[in-house]
Amino acid sequence: MIQFTNVSKRYTNGFVALNNVSFQVERGEMVFLTGHSGAGKSTVLKMIPLLERQSEGQIVIDNKALSDIKRRYIPALRRDIGIIFQDSKLLNDRNVFDNVALPLLISGDHHPREIGRRVRAALDKVGLLEREQESTVALSGGERQRVGIARAVVNRPKVLIADEPTGNLDPALSQEIMTLFEQFQQVGVTVLIASHDLGLIGRMNKRILALDHGQLVEFQAEESL
Amino acid sequence: MSSSERRPPSVRRNRPSLKARLQNYLALHFHVLTSSLGLLGRMPLSTFMAAMVIGVALALPTMLHVSLSKVQSLGAAWQESAQISLFLRDTTSENGALALQSEVKGWSEISSVKYISAEQALEEFRQGSGLGDVIQMLDKNPLPAVLVVYPKLDQSTTLDTEVLLSKLRARPEVEQAQLDLEWVQRLHGLIDLANRAVLVFGLLLALAVLFVIGNTIRMAIQNRRDEIEVIKLIGGSNAFVRRPFLYSGVWYGLFGGLVAWLLVNVLLLLLDGPVQQLAALYGSDFALGLIGLDTTLLLLLAGPLLGLMGAWLVAGRRIRTIEPV
Ligand SMILES: Nc1ncnc2c1ncn2[C@@H]1O[C@H](COP(=O)(O)OP(=O)(O)OP(=O)(O)O)[C@@H](O)[C@H]1O
Ligand SMILES: [Mg+2]
Numbered sequence: 001m002i003q004f005t006n007v008s009k010r011y012t013n014g015f016v017a018l019n020n021v022s023f024q025v026e027r028g029e030m031v032f033l034t035g036h037s038g039a040g041k042s043t044v045l046k047m048i049p050l051l052e053r054q055s056e057g058q059i060v061i062d063n064k065a066l067s068d069i070k071r072r073y074i075p076a077l078r079r080d081i082g083i084i085f086q087d088s089k090l091l092n093d094r095n096v097f098d099n100v101a102l103p104l105l106i107s108g109d110h111h112p113r114e115i116g117r118r119v120r121a122a123l124d125k126v127g128l129l130e131r132e133q134e135s136t137v138a139l140s141g142g143e144r145q146r147v148g149i150a151r152a153v154v155n156r157p158k159v160l161i162a163d164e165p166t167g168n169l170d171p172a173l174s175q176e177i178m179t180l181f182e183q184f185q186q187v188g189v190t191v192l193i194a195s196h197d198l199g200l201i202g203r204m205n206k207r208i209l210a211l212d213h214g215q216l217v218e219f220q221a222e223e224s225l
Numbered sequence: 226m227s228s229s230e231r232r233p234p235s236v237r238r239n240r241p242s243l244k245a246r247l248q249n250y251l252a253l254h255f256h257v258l259t260s261s262l263g264l265l266g267r268m269p270l271s272t273f274m275a276a277m278v279i280g281v282a283l284a285l286p287t288m289l290h291v292s293l294s295k296v297q298s299l300g301a302a303w304q305e306s307a308q309i310s311l312f313l314r315d316t317t318s319e320n321g322a323l324a325l326q327s328e329v330k331g332w333s334e335i336s337s338v339k340y341i342s343a344e345q346a347l348e349e350f351r352q353g354s355g356l357g358d359v360i361q362m363l364d365k366n367p368l369p370a371v372l373v374v375y376p377k378l379d380q381s382t383t384l385d386t387e388v389l390l391s392k393l394r395a396r397p398e399v400e401q402a403q404l405d406l407e408w409v410q411r412l413h414g415l416i417d418l419a420n421r422a423v424l425v426f427g428l429l430l431a432l433a434v435l436f437v438i439g440n441t442i443r444m445a446i447q448n449r450r451d452e453i454e455v456i457k458l459i460g461g462s463n464a465f466v467r468r469p470f471l472y473s474g475v476w477y478g479l480f481g482g483l484v485a486w487l488l489v490n491v492l493l494l495l496l497d498g499p500v501q502q503l504a505a506l507y508g509s510d511f512a513l514g515l516i517g518l519d520t521t522l523l524l525l526l527a528g529p530l531l532g533l534m535g536a537w538l539v540a541g542r543r544i545r546t547i548e549p550v
Contacts, residue, residue, distance in 0.1 A: 051458070051549050071550060078460030089455045093267075105253065106461045111245065112252050151459070 001027040001159060001190040002048065007057035009043050009214075017043040019214040020057070025192055027158075030185040032201040033194040034219070035211030041194035044211070045163050048192070049078045062158060079107055082152030082189075084162035088144045090136040096123070096147055097132040103155040122150040126180060142173040149177070153184060160184060162193045166200065174200050254468075261472035264445075275441045275477050279528065280484025282434050286427035287524060288489050291516060293423060297416050299511055309386075311372040311393055312401040315343075322370050325398050329374060334389060339373040346371055369400060431531055438477050438535030442470050446543045453547050463544050470540040471533060478532020482524045490515050 002025040009018040017040045025031045033041050046052040047059055050066060059066045062080070069077055090099050100119045104110045110118070123129045126146035131139070136147060145165060152160060160181065166174035178193075178200060185191050195201050201208060210219040265272040313322055322340060330338045341349070346368040351357045376389065386404055393402045446453065453466050497513045504511035516524075 049458075049460075072462075074550065075457070075460045075462040075465075078458070080460075083459060085458075089458065091452050091455060093452070102456065102461075103459055105256070106456065106459065106465055108253055108465075109246070109249060111249050112256070 001025055001029070001062060002192060003058075003060040004044070005058045005060075007047070007054045007059060009040070009047065009052065010055040017214050018054075021211075021214070021216050022057075023209055023216060025190055027190055028185065028188050030182065030191040030204075030206045031193070032204070032206055032208045033192060033211065034196055034198065034201060034208055037196070038213075039211040040214045041196075041211055042163050043214075045161050045192070045194055048159070048161055049081050049083055050074050075106075079103065079155060080157055080159070082155070082157035082160040084145075084148050084152045084160065084165045086164035086167040088148035090144055090147055090151075092135070092137050094136070095132065096128060096134050096136060096139070099136055099147055100132075100150045100154050103151060107155055118154055119150075122154040123147075125153070125183070126150045141168045142170075142177070145169065145173075145177060146180070149180060153189075158188075158190060160189050160191045162191070164195055165193060166195065166197060171200070175203075178204055257468050258472050261469040262476055264469060265473060265476055268445075271441065271444070272477070272480070275437060276480035276484050278437050279434050279477060279481025279532075280488060282430045282437070283481055283485035283524060283528060284488040284492075286423055286430055287485055287516070287520065288492055289419075289423045289426065291489060291493065291520060292513070293416060293419055295511075295513055299509075308405050309374040309376070309390065309393065310403045310405060311374060311396075311399050312403070313370045313372065313398050314400045315369060317370065317398040319370070321398055322372065325396065326372055329372070329393070334376055336375045336377040338375070341371040341373065343368050343370045431527070434478075434481065434528075434531045435535040435538065438474050438532050439539040441477060442474055442536045443539050443543055445473060446470060446540065446547075450547060453544060454549070457547065457549050463541065466544050467540045470544075471536045474532035474534075474536025474540075475529045476532070478528035478530065478535075479525065480528075481532070482526075482528025485528070486516060486521060486524050 004024070005022050007018055007021045008016065010016045021040075021044065033044060035041055043052065047054055047066070048061060050069065054066070061077070064077075066077075091102070094102075097119055100122055101115050104115045104118060120129060120132070123132055126149050128143065128146055128150065131143070136144060139147065145168075149165070152162075162181065165181075166177050169177065174197065181191050181193060182204070193201075208219045210217050311325075313325075317325075319342065322342075326338045326340045329335055343366050347360065347366050350368060351360055374393065376386070390402050390404060393399055456466055457463075493513045493515055501510075501512050
């Protein structure tokens with residue numbers, strides 16, 4: 001589903017953030033990406049929805065090579081991928097419902113009635129069905145993160161990527177969020193999560209990719225802990 | 226339960242039917258239309274200011290256009306009531322002239338006919354020109370007798386002066402029939418010129434409206450930069466991001482058009498009294514009245530159209546510069 005082959009990324013200032021990275025995430029798999037701060041985790045995730053382009057190598061998502069995607073088809077690619085950000089990136093002048101409905105409005109394929117149904121289904125999954133009319137400003141960090149997840153899954157993407165989704169959350173909430181991701185994996189969604197919370201990802205019992213200064217290394221739990 | 230739910234996840238989602246897609250499309254546009262109105266409602270002051278500026282800019286040429294077309298219709302009325310001079314053949318006797326006078330006076334389109342005999346004409350000329358001595362030297366009066374025909378002032382009978390002229394020319398007593406149009410033509414020349422000036426003026430102000438709306442939209446985009454960024458991050462195309470701003474432009478234009486409509490009508494109402502008094506001094510029942518339906522429609526179409534254009538010129542370019550691409 002996600003395939004990186006000899007991918008390197010050199011930022012415009014010349015800094016090489018990724019160096020010859022190759023890995024693969026199977027359809028329906030849930031994988032963690034870890035590494036020290038500055039190791040290149042966010043860089044890897046940003047290249048999947050073409051927020052950054054690779055400098056070298058090849059990235060294939062759902063059997064499509066990203067280098068073949070023309071600029072005007074980038075939005076369509078992003079619509080097929082659910083993205084969760086550390087700072088959740090909600091629109092603060094809209095309520096919970098409208099935030100979650102946004103991807104469906106963007107895709108333009110849904111009747112308003114269908115939008116309402118799907119948004120409530122997504123909010124139900126993250127346990128915020130009762131809060132749909134609330135302003136997102138009134139939510140706690142964990143609640144905001146869950147709204148972000150509902151927004152990412154509402155259009156039923158095949159791939160979910162999350163960059164430090166539990167960055168600001170306490171351990172109990174973090175565990176809850178990870179369990180949520182696991183539930184999406186169980187219904188066939190491919191999930192790739194960047195996190196440096198080794199304790200948390202260790203408990204999840206999933207495959208772990210480790211980055212070190214832009215290169216993939218063998219993950220060694222003892223050493224990192 | 227929708228059909229897409231029953232399909233296995235490996236099957237690519239089918240596109241909905243054309244009818245369903247059209248329905249979705251219209252519903253979404255309606256949503257954007259109303260939500261863009263809501264956006265404006267959230268910044269009432271700048272919306273109000275923009276509408277006022279656009280309104281004034283649209284009101285100026287509209288006011289000129291409306292007044293000019295009133296004057297123009299007045300000029301047309303005057304043209305219809307312009308006097309016609311019939312120069313009679315010198316073979317026509319005084320009785321023949323008087324007979325013609327009373328006959329023409331009987332025509333429905335004629336208000337009055339004045340007879341000026343050759344002697345009277347000469348006398349008038351003598352007094353008017355101060356060439357009395359020269360005229361004394363003439364052994365024969367060179368001036369013909371004249372019938373001055375005044376068509377009816379009544380505007381309801383649309384009078385074709387050309388038809389009337391040829392009817393009069395056909396008379397054997399008449400040597401020459403002349404429509405005294407010079408000043409009416411001059412008025413028309415002036416009105417033509419003024420119309421052209423209004424057009425140029427209007428185009429310049431339309432340009433100003435474009436700039437005002439473009440600038441307002443540019444600031445709105447700047448204010449919503451973070452939001453635009455998020456929308457693009459999750460797959461909103463530039464066109465999707467642009468849409469509410471285009472609608473905002475349309476709303477600004479519509480509000481501006483309404484403001485202009487109100488302004489012009491208020492001005493016309495204020496001016497109508499004095500203008501009527503002035504016209505009464507000249508024996509006319511000329512009145513300004515209010516904006517006509519056609520001008521109203523023009524304003525309410527031109528406003529939104531300019532708004533759309535102004536927004537369109539700015540929005541696409543601005544939005545494309547906001548990362549991510
Ligand atoms: N736009 C950019 N231009 C230049 N250098 C960048 C850019 N973005 C990231 N970098 C550099 O690339 C390296 C990898 O950054 P990245 O954000 O991928 O790290 P990370 O693993 O996500 O770290 P963290 O855990 O702190 O989020 C860092 O050294 C960073 O300074
Ligand atoms: Mg990072």
